[in-house]
Amino acid sequence: MTPQVAVVVFPGTNSEDETLRALHAVGLEAELVHWSAPESLARFDAYVLPGGFAYEDRIRAGAVAAYDAVMDPVIEGAQAGKLVLGICNGAQILAEAGLVPGTAGVRRPTAAFAPNASGRFQSVHVHVKLVVAPERVPILAGIEPGAVIPGWASHGDGRLAAPANELERIVSDGHLAFVYADRDGNQVPAPNGAALDCAGLVNRAGNVLAIMPHPERDAWTYQHIDGSRDAARGDTAATLAPSGGIRFFEHFARAVRGQVMA
Amino acid sequence: MTRTFAVSLIIPDNEAFTAYETLARLGVPAARVVRSDIWLFEVAPEAAETLASSVAQIETLYNPNKHRLVERTSDAPEPGEVWVASRDEAPATRIAGRALPGVTGIRRRTSWRLLDEAGQDIGQSDRDRAVATFLCNPAFQVAIT
Numbered sequence: 001m002t003p004q005v006a007v008v009v010f011p012g013t014n015s016e017d018e019t020l021r022a023l024h025a026v027g028l029e030a031e032l033v034h035w036s037a038p039e040s041l042a043r044f045d046a047y048v049l050p051g052g053f054a055y056e057d058r059i060r061a062g063a064v065a066a067y068d069a070v071m072d073p074v075i076e077g078a079q080a081g082k083l084v085l086g087i088c089n090g091a092q093i094l095a096e097a098g099l100v101p102g103t104a105g106v107r108r109p110t111a112a113f114a115p116n117a118s119g120r121f122q123s124v125h126v127h128v129k130l131v132v133a134p135e136r137v138p139i140l141a142g143i144e145p146g147a148v149i150p151g152w153a154s155h156g157d158g159r160l161a162a163p164a165n166e167l168e169r170i171v172s173d174g175h176l177a178f179v180y181a182d183r184d185g186n187q188v189p190a191p192n193g194a195a196l197d198c199a200g201l202v203n204r205a206g207n208v209l210a211i212m213p214h215p216e217r218d219a220w221t222y223q224h225i226d227g228s229r230d231a232a233r234g235d236t237a238a239t240l241a242p243s244g245g246i247r248f249f250e251h252f253a254r255a256v257r258g259q260v261m262a
Numbered sequence: 263m264t265r266t267f268a269v270s271l272i273i274p275d276n277e278a279f280t281a282y283e284t285l286a287r288l289g290v291p292a293a294r295v296v297r298s299d300i301w302l303f304e305v306a307p308e309a310a311e312t313l314a315s316s317v318a319q320i321e322t323l324y325n326p327n328k329h330r331l332v333e334r335t336s337d338a339p340e341p342g343e344v345w346v347a348s349r350d351e352a353p354a355t356r357i358a359g360r361a362l363p364g365v366t367g368i369r370r371r372t373s374w375r376l377l378d379e380a381g382q383d384i385g386q387s388d389r390d391r392a393v394a395t396f397l398c399n400p401a402f403q404v405a406i407t
Contacts, residue, residue: 058277060399067284067396096399114402161402
């Protein structure tokens with residue numbers, strides 16, 4: 001049985017095609033499902049909420065989408081143990097939907113990816129480091145301890161914000177999945193001022209992951225920012241070779257396949 | 263001293279309509295949603311008189327073709343109105359990159375009013391539910407009534 005992944009598209013989503021391309025590149029069967037077709041979602045084995053500006057970020061980033069009817073089957077799937085990955089705006093939606101950190105229940109958010117400390121949209125190349133044990137993130141099956149993933153942090157609302165006691169719980173209960181780091185894995189201050197330097201949150205069961213930077217935008221060498229891109233210049237095959245971000249999707253694919261096999 | 267300005271759209275407010283649609287989905291009996299941006303300026307008394315004209319010249323805040331600019335007499339919400347603010351907001355000293363004469367602090371709120379068919383504020387319990395479930399994320403925002 002081939003696992004099926006839905007890339008959920010809201011009005012205002014803008015990263016669905018590169019997300020789909022990354023999923024296809026790691027061998028997953030994936031397709032776009034638009035907000036107008038919530039009834040078609042139940043048949044999928046996993047869901048990816050890509051980046052963009054769902055509903056123009058009206059009210060708050062992710063807030064309107066969190067209540068969209070298309071999120072009902074996603075939430076039901078998450079509760080049933082299906083894998084749900086949110087990237088950037090998708091991460092904001094998962095936080096607004098209360099799926100991450102998920103400490104108070106559905107649509108009862110206890111944390112948010114709030115406006116950047118700078119008050120501005122920022123787009124910077126970053127690395128993120130896994131800071132929980134790999135067993136806490138079965139959605140990234142086979143990921144190694146302390147894995148460092150490159151990506152692009154491109155958002156105006158990526159600053160983790162929560163009351164102090166909730167931040168303590170996020171750490172103590174292992175919801176802080178990724179922090180910003182340098183390429184060698186040393187934690188660095190979040191470019192958006194996020195509490196805990198948080199770049200990604202995971203729920204208690206480890207099947208729902210919200211990550212702010214875009215690994216799908218560093219999936220190919222030409223998208224990467226270091227010497228490898230310069231070295232590949234003029235060599236088409238090298239330029240189009242997978243980059244570090246694709247590893248993220250390889251782990252996700254392994255998890256999706258493993259879940260379907262189980 | 264604090265001077266308070268409300269900026270609202272005179273063209274259709276898509277954000278307010280989106281809020282209305284989501285609230286309808288949540289069963290909140292609002293027939294109309296009215297949204298405004300509230301700007302609170304801490305200003306030196308000697309600069310207060312010219313503040314309104316200074317604010318009216320900030321085109322990213324107020325465009326007379328799109329907005330209505332009203333100076334409020336109070337720095338608190340009107341009856342029936344809810345202001346949503348960031349919990350950790352630090353007052354800014356510039357707005358749209360500009361410093362205003364005599365202004366030492368600028369804070370922003372989003373004002374919401376939920377009206378019924380007759381144009382009256384909906385009941386407090388429905389309003390509180392709208393705020394608690396959707397209009398305000400308590401993780402980083404606070405609702406002021």
